[in-house]
Amino acid sequence: MNQKQFKSGFVTLIGRPNVGKSTLMNRLIGQKIAITSNKPQTTRNRIQTVLTLEEGQIVFLDTPGIHKAKNKLGDYMVNVAERTLNEVDVILWLVEPSDFIGAGEKHIIEQLQKTKTPVILVINKTDTVKKEELFGFIDTYRKEMDFAEIVPVSALKGDNTDTLVGQIMKYLPYGPAFYDEDTITDQPMRQIVAELIREKALRCLSDEIPHGIAVSIEKMKDQGKVCHIEATICCERDSHKGIIIGKGGAMLKKIGSAARFEIEKMLEQQVNLQLWVKVKKDWRDSDFLLKNFGYNPKDADMDE
Numbered sequence: 001m002n003q004k005q006f007k008s009g010f011v012t013l014i015g016r017p018n019v020g021k022s023t024l025m026n027r028l029i030g031q032k033i034a035i036t037s038n039k040p041q042t043t044r045n046r047i048q049t050v051l052t053l054e055e056g057q058i059v060f061l062d063t064p065g066i067h068k069a070k071n072k073l074g075d076y077m078v079n080v081a082e083r084t085l086n087e088v089d090v091i092l093w094l095v096e097p098s099d100f101i102g103a104g105e106k107h108i109i110e111q112l113q114k115t116k117t118p119v120i121l122v123i124n125k126t127d128t129v130k131k132e133e134l135f136g137f138i139d140t141y142r143k144e145m146d147f148a149e150i151v152p153v154s155a156l157k158g159d160n161t162d163t164l165v166g167q168i169m170k171y172l173p174y175g176p177a178f179y180d181e182d183t184i185t186d187q188p189m190r191q192i193v194a195e196l197i198r199e200k201a202l203r204c205l206s207d208e209i210p211h212g213i214a215v216s217i218e219k220m221k222d223q224g225k226v227c228h229i230e231a232t233i234c235c236e237r238d239s240h241k242g243i244i245i246g247k248g249g250a251m252l253k254k255i256g257s258a259a260r261f262e263i264e265k266m267l268e269q270q271v272n273l274q275l276w277v278k279v280k281k282d283w284r285d286s287d288f289l290l291k292n293f294g295y296n297p298k299d300a301d302m303d304e
Contacts, residue, residue: 005055007057007172007174008059008176011059011061012061012087012092014093016105020094021094024155027156027158027161028060028165029060049184050179050183053165057178057179058169090117090120090148090168091117091118092120092168093112093120094122094124097133097137098140099139101140101141101144113145120149123150123152124154125154127156127157148171193229193231196266197215197231197233197259198214198233200262204254204255214280215234225269225270226271226272227267228272231273231276232275232276232278233255233276234277235280236280236281241278245277255275256274
């Protein structure tokens with residue numbers, strides 16, 4: 001590998017909640033690290049994943065969606081997303097195919113115009129529209145801002161993602177790899193497991209509960225060929241606890257078996273998963289509890 005030709009750098013994925021950032025990142029690195037669901041604000045922390053190719057290494061930061069914050073957790077998420085813009089080599093801004101630019105997108109454009117970092121506009125979900133419509137959508141966004149590149153993709157189907165990787169490489173500096181080539185993420189395994197359980201809960205539960213849940217891993221231990229995991233799903237209200245457990249424990253069982261299947265696939269071993277549910281009132285507005293669940297306010301410079 002000729003070091004002079006090797007490129008390496010940091011790339012952040014930004015966009016409104018639920019635009020497909022985590023799906024795209026999982027697609028690009030070829031493995032599931034970030035959780036996905038059809039509910040907004042699924043990603044709460046900045047997840048770092050690594051794609052190493054012959055010509056270079058891309059370190060992706062999947063940030064929480066930029067949105068109007070309603071509580072301390074919301075402040076934390078928005079802060080992480082916006083601070084990242086000046087720390088990376090390339091910004092990927094994901095949007096849905098549309099010729100209408102709403103207030104949420106206008107807010108993101110304002111943030112992007114303040115940075116000198118190259119911005120690649122990624123029009124995701126191209127599988128949901130006709131090809132000829134894309135030109136109009138590209139035109140709409142081109143009038144708003146001078147993008148380094150505009151790349152239409154389907155993260156779900158994998159369409160045009162190789163082109164996107166090629167365009168990212170154009171803007172990365174030459175330099176050595178940050179991680180060895182076997183590294184896929186810097187996330188601790190416990191955190192990935194907790195996020196997988198949270199993903200299954202998000203998918204199984206009704207709309208009013210998901211933002212009010214967090215998952216903590218109490219125990220994760222290998223014994224023989226089996227990995228024993230004990231985890232607690234924390235919610236904000238007693239009424240939510242009842243819904244999460246379900247009639248005769250049916251909902252909790254459903255969440256547990258869906259999560260166990262994914263965890264076994266990832267760990268490539270048998271898993272014995274035990275889940276509990278606890279009520280922690282207003283945890284999203286408690287600095288102590290946020291820290292306890294891995295959302296450290298200092299990480300997001302919330303004190304500034």
